[in-house]
Amino acid sequence: MIYQTYPSVPHSFVYELNKDFSFAAAHYIPREKAGVCSQLHGHTYVVNLTIAGDELDDCGFLVNFKTIKKLVHDRFDHTVLNEDEWFDHHESARLPSTEIVARMIGELVQDYLNTLPNGARCLQVFLRETPSSYVVYKPKQGDSR
Ligand SMILES: Nc1nc2c(c(=O)[nH]1)N=C([C@H](O)[C@H](O)COP(=O)(O)OP(=O)(O)OP(=O)(O)O)CN2
């Protein structure tokens, strides 16, 4: 169970949903400048997703909590992030840093939300990599991909 408070996102949608979950994964940053992080190591990543919208579906859901957890958890849990097809060692914008993993998760979730008819938006991804390090990713307003 994860109980933590997260930064709030200002918005004018009627409903806001938050989902917490974690996944275990290994990664490395294939750059000499990254120091010890250039060696393969693992984390228990902790995620909080903030999704908002005005319309509920016929279950009374903005989006199913279980579906959005599964989307991210099943893709990354017990994997080496660098081996995921999305990441690319040749492009700095596609390395598995906390910042970029948070953005990738945000894009993955928004791409799923875009398949639903209710116009829900992923407003924030909070991603904790270690007890002392986390990133907050907020897509630019109006960027629904
Ligand atoms: N801006 C970023 N800096 C660092 C990242 C990152 O993704 N973005 N990643 C790392 C390492 O991968 C490492 O996993 C985390 O480093 P750090 O915060 O130093 O972890 P510690 O638990 O050792 O922190 P302490 O506060 O020293 O205990 C490095 N930098």
Ligand SMILES: [Zn+2]
């Ligand atoms: Zn790391």
